[in-house]
Amino acid sequence: MPVPSHPTRRALLFGTAGAAVLLAGGPRTLLGTGAAAPRPALPVADTAVLLDAAPVTVDLGSQTVTTWGYGDRVPGPEIRVTAGGTVSARLRNNLPQDTTVHWHGVRVASAMDGAPWLSQVPVAPGGVFDYHFTAPDPGTYFYHSHVGTQLDRGAYGALVVEDPDEPLGYDAEWTVILDDWLDGIGTDPDEALERVRDPGPNPMHSTLLGGIAGHIAYPHYLVNGRTPQAPEEFTAAPGRRIRLRLINAGADTAFRVALGGHELTVTHTDGYPVVPVTVDTVLIAMGERYDVLVTLGDGVFPLVAAAEGKGARAFAVVRTSAGEAPPASVDVAELHGRLPRLSDLIADPSVDLGNAPARGVDLVLSHGTKGTVWTLGSAGDFDTPLRVPVAVGERVRLSFTNTTRMWHPIHLHGHTFQVQRAAGRGPRKDTVVVRPRESVTVDVLAENPGEWMLHCHNLYHSELGMMATLGYGDTPPTGPDMPGMSGPR
Ligand SMILES: [Cu+2]
CATH class of the missing domain: 2.60.40.420 (Cupredoxins -  blue copper proteins)
Incomplete structure (x- = not known):
């Protein structure tokens, strides 16, 4: 993986009154959609944003609704940063329940991942949490609440990591959420x-x-x-x-x-x-x-x-x-x-993980029997929360078999795996659909220590139990404050 390293401009400021303030890229960064003018290349710089999680009334166009979002809009503010730069995001929780922010697809450090009771204690109502991370890889990402069903309200927004040496030629870009x-x-x-x-x-x-x-x-x-x-x-x-x-x-x-x-x-x-x-x-x-x-x-x-x-x-x-x-x-x-089809897509050689041997781990997507409705576990035991242990530098081949009649888009935090096709290596992804009665195999290069969620991104499936973890070392570092997946979530 290319990880650009550039000098960064340490210019950070937090806004007030719920508005996002994105200094490094100028006001243009708030106009991520609809801008038709060619974009000049940006210097690598840092981005600061205030995410005010709060009840908000928004106009969907044909209907006005009251929901929970970030600031005064849905989606929340588009965050832009150049690869190698840092994002500083202050989350203020003005919701009536706990919340966190997850940076979906970004290789952040574990403590910044926003996984409630796994990577952080969720932010209580009235609380504040400062997320600070380097955005190592260019690309299209997004951020969203990872607590309860908040993702299915308005608690999400785009996160675009620009490539300072963008190889694609285009006149403009539009974000479509x-x-x-x-x-x-x-x-x-x-x-x-x-x-x-x-x-x-x-x-x-x-x-x-x-x-x-x-x-x-x-x-x-x-x-x-x-x-x-x-x-x-x-x-x-x-x-x-x-x-x-x-x-x-x-x-x-x-x-x-x-x-x-x-x-x-x-x-x-x-x-x-x-x-x-x-x-x-x-x-x-x-x-x-x-x-x-x-x-x-x-x-x-x-x-x-x-x-x-x-x-x-x-x-x-x-x-x-x-x-x-x-x-x-x-x-x-x-x-x-x-x-x-998934099999039509192949990673660009610059991000191909290669063909090193990998340790195989079989995972089964199924229905539970003890109150959980959907499960992600080992064959023969669908009800014990599963943790896949890995070691730094190890390569693990995860095979997901879907025994149900529904789609399950499986998402791994903190890593971008490579899909394995019958014909060879496929695309890099962090979320892959496992269709009914089908199996999908992915290779994970274990290079980001921590405890990471591995779950279905159908929010209702993950809330009803389709959730496992991938963690570094033989045992998870759980304690009274961080009970891991056995705790409330
Ligand atoms: Cu699912």
Whole structure:
């Protein structure tokens, strides 16, 4: 892995009144979406941000809801830093319950990972916690609460680590955060969790689906916090080459993304470069990110994110000329076109982990028998919380076998593994979908000591038990303050 090392400018300041203050990149860093002008390369510098976790009332476009978010918006402020620079984020908890922030996909030190009761004691209401970490690897990441069902409220935002020596050529970049939304619309995620736990015969549970990619029929699917009725509009000139940073921050929904009239060239999976592949659509599960390049035609185009198996979609508009925007329901042929399979993606040689021997560990995704509904464990014992011990420098080959009929996007904290394909090594990722009755194998290079969560990124599955850990050394360093996975979470 290239880990750029550059002198950094130590210019840190915390803002007030819940607003994010991002000094190093200037005000532009707050305008991560919709900016069409070419971006000059940034010097490596440090970024400071205030994340004020608090109840907030936001306009989704067609509906105003009260939820929990960071500052005055959903998604929270986009955080940008150049690789090798540091992020200092002060979390202020003005929520009525504990919270943490997890930097999804970033190789942070364990103590900064935001895993409640595993890497830190969660921040109590009224409390403050300062996260401080170096962002070692360029790419598209995001941050979100890791406590309870807060991710399925508004407690998330984009984290973009810019490459000071960006090898891709493009004129502009747009961040596209996808989400499934129910909070404040006659229900909340805690009620949804109880329905997933115990569907029951009650007709009010009719929002539950029998699908394989998710459980819940949400009232809204969002692009950058906007419903299809009042969509985000991205503008640029015809012929411009755009980098789309696609992030699925949803709790229970995979999205099939396409831009009408355009092909997509996939350049990154979960922040890491792949050998480019040109396709019509990409399927992005919860916690996954894809970066794609598009060369814009002349017109007004639908950017759609179909909620897999749910018969609804998120929607935005891409405009390069005047004219009426297409309706949100417009047919987009690309949704039915070329879709890359995991086996079509190969890590760029610069991030390939190589072919060294690895110790194998078999993991089973299953249903529990003692009150937990979903489990990630060893064959024959689905109910004991599993810890996979590793040693520094070791290479471990994790094989996940899904015995259930649902999708499970499995996410490992603190590491970016390499998917192993039948034909050889595949993409680097930190979140990989294990489909029903299928197995997926990944290689992890153990190089980041600590205790790390390994879990399904369907929020409802992880809350109902689909959670294990990967830890360095034979025994976890647990104590009264940090009970590990046996404690409350
Ligand atoms: Cu799952």
